[in-house]
Amino acid sequence: MASNQSKGFRTTIGGQALIEGILMRGPEKQCIVVRGPEGLVIKEEALKLIRDRYPILGLPLVRGSVTFLDSMVKGVKALMFSADYYPEEDVGEPSKFEKWLDEKLSNEAMEKLVIGFSVVVAVCFSIGLFMLLPTFLASFVTKVTDSVLVRNLVDAVLRIAIFMTYLIAVSRMKDIRRTFSYHGAEHKTIFCYEKGLELTVENVRVQPKHHPRCGTSFLLVVIIVAILVNTVIFALFPVENVFLRMLVQLCLLPLVVGITYEFNRYVGGHDNPVTNFLAKPGLWMQNFTTFEPDDSMIEVAIEAMKRVIPEEAGKDAWGR
Numbered sequence: 001m002a003s004n005q006s007k008g009f010r011t012t013i014g015g016q017a018l019i020e021g022i023l024m025r026g027p028e029k030q031c032i033v034v035r036g037p038e039g040l041v042i043k044e045e046a047l048k049l050i051r052d053r054y055p056i057l058g059l060p061l062v063r064g065s066v067t068f069l070d071s072m073v074k075g076v077k078a079l080m081f082s083a084d085y086y087p088e089e090d091v092g093e094p095s096k097f098e099k100w101l102d103e104k105l106s107n108e109a110m111e112k113l114v115i116g117f118s119v120v121v122a123v124c125f126s127i128g129l130f131m132l133l134p135t136f137l138a139s140f141v142t143k144v145t146d147s148v149l150v151r152n153l154v155d156a157v158l159r160i161a162i163f164m165t166y167l168i169a170v171s172r173m174k175d176i177r178r179t180f181s182y183h184g185a186e187h188k189t190i191f192c193y194e195k196g197l198e199l200t201v202e203n204v205r206v207q208p209k210h211h212p213r214c215g216t217s218f219l220l221v222v223i224i225v226a227i228l229v230n231t232v233i234f235a236l237f238p239v240e241n242v243f244l245r246m247l248v249q250l251c252l253l254p255l256v257v258g259i260t261y262e263f264n265r266y267v268g269g270h271d272n273p274v275t276n277f278l279a280k281p282g283l284w285m286q287n288f289t290t291f292e293p294d295d296s297m298i299e300v301a302i303e304a305m306k307r308v309i310p311e312e313a314g315k316d317a318w319g320r
Contacts, residue, residue, distance in 0.1 A: 009194050010269065010318035013308055014215055015301070016075050017182035018082035019175075022301050023075070024186070026308030027316045032078050033304040035296065036085035043081060044307055064261025065254045069119070071215070076118045127253070129166065130223060132246050134158035139242035148238055156227040163223055164288075171288045183216070184209040185293035185301035187286075193309070199302045201295050209293075210286045213268040213318075217282025221263060224281070226256045269318050 016023040021034030025047065032043040050070060051058035057066045138155035145151075170176050191207035192199055229252055239245045267275045293301070310316050 009196065009314075010213070011190065011194055011316045012318050013190060013193070013305065013316050014213070015186040015190070015304065016078060016215070017179045017186060018078055019086045019179065020182075021082045021085075022182050022186050022297075022304045023078040024301075024304035024308045025074070026310060028310055029308055030074065031304045031307040032081055033300045033307075034082045034085050035300055040300065040303060041085055042303065042307070060262055061255065061258035064258035067261060068218075068257055072119050072122065073115060076115050076122075080114070126219075127250070130159060130163050130219075131226065131249055131253070134162060135246055135249060136242055139245075148235060152227075152231045152234060155230070159223050159227060163220070167285070167288050177291060180289055181291045181293045182297050182300070184290045185297040187211040187214065187290060188293070188298065189301040189305045193305060199306060201298050201302070204298045204302060205295070209290050210283050212276075212279045212283060213264070214282060214286055214290070216289050217279075217285055218260060218264060220282055220285050222256060222260045225260045225263065226253075229256055229259070 013024060013026045015025065018032065018034065020036075021032060021041075023030060023032050027047075029044055029046045031045075034041045051063060051066055057063060134155050137158055138151050141151045141154050171180060185204070187209050188204045188207040189199065190211060192204045195207075197203045226249070230249060233248070233252065234245070239248060263278075267278050
């Protein structure tokens, strides 16, 4: 798949698939486009990055965690916005707790509460399922052997197996599969723009759906980097207690995310046999997270892309 990568301009513009829509994020602003019952619904807003106010948060290894959390918050907000235009089934009367929240909190406060809760749950779920659970299960290997190498190997295999099983299972869900088709529309549109072609449905349709700078691949790389970092740390400083090992892994997570972010920036900004090889795991994973879109999905992606392209040519160039 890496051979399909454009040899010329590379943009920092990226996106996220939503419920019947797409979020595109450029260097200056982001745009959400959702296909509602009455047509396209568009929401544009200027980007406000916390690292612009606190330059120290933009330093290498630090900016990875900051960017990740910022993207999660903005992503949850975009998902909530798109969900408002998705037909819901009748859920009945609100509970007493929901009524109490409506009375005590304003709409803005309620939105912040829901977003914060959603981000915390998503982060805890990901860390628990893909990081801590494999370590806990691998601890039972000590009953068979005392080899640190074997335990680390079992831990690594379990992490990847659990992650891929979850991903494949989710990709088979009808509604999620449709969202992943919007993911494909996002990738194709970015490819079309990078090749300097006019953003039309016809030009976008023929582009590859696997993109080497896909943010979703970030999760797989995080797991791989975590495996490598933990293997080195626990080889140098063996920790036998499984719960202490989990605590050490949590402490190392910001470093893991920081390394992964810098790795992705480097791979995304270079086109050579080494970087193309390093990008292959992420490209392969997109077989489960990116599907072919229909023309209506492509139209949504094009509209979102057009609205975040900066007026100054090249301002969104990768590495600028």
